[in-house]
Amino acid sequence: MTERKQGRVDAYRLLMADVYELAGESRRSSEELAREAGQTAARWHVMSVLSDGSRTVASAARRLGLARQSVQRVVDDLARAGMVELHDNPDHRRAPLVTLTEAGLVTLTGLLERSDADRRDAVDRARVSLSDLENARATLRRLVDALQSR
Known part of the structure; x- marks a missing residue:
């Protein structure tokens, strides 16, 4: 493998390590926000998936x-x-x-409002622009698509 190709593979590995670390930190903060609202992150995630309409459990x-x-x-x-x-x-x-019932929707809305405030604060502290986030997401989506299409 050429040095350039190996450098890209190494950079990919480091990116994945950072993605996992970010996901872990995000999960921990979500658990804390959910706990403060008398919920769990698992309940929050399921309610979020149901927010766009009815689904089966398998879906x-x-x-x-x-x-x-x-x-x-x-x-x-x-x-x-x-x-x-x-x-x-x-x-x-x-x-x-x-x-989702009306009670579920109210609970989910409250969780999302708390989360949005927390994430806004994190993005501000990180001094990350909208463009930075859009570029990062586009890169991650290209990688996801490539892995899914193999």
């Missing part, structure tokens, strides 16, 4: 990259708390559609 799990069983446990917990409702699915009798 939510795929979107989150998690096992269906773990998402099912969270959905059951959210249903007991009145945050989601299960509805008949005309396409699959044994896979109900999960929908």
Whole structure:
């Protein structure tokens, strides 16, 4: 492998290490924000996935990259708390559609407002511009697309 190609591979590895570290820090702060609101990050993530419409548990799990069983446990917990409702699915009798209730939407909105304020503060402290974020995202999307298309 040429030195230039090896340099790009090394830079990719370092980028991934930073992405993992950022994801970990983001997860920790999300857990803290969720805990302050009497929730968990897992519940928050499932409610977020449901915010754009009804889904099956399997669909939510795929979107989150998690096992269906773990998402099912969270959905059951959210249903007991009145945050989601299960509805008949005309396409699959044994896979109900999960929908946010008004209480779930109010809870999610509160979590998002807290998170937005926290993330705004982090972006300000990092002195990161909108352009910086858009360029970083575009680079990450190209890498994701390349990995998915192999």
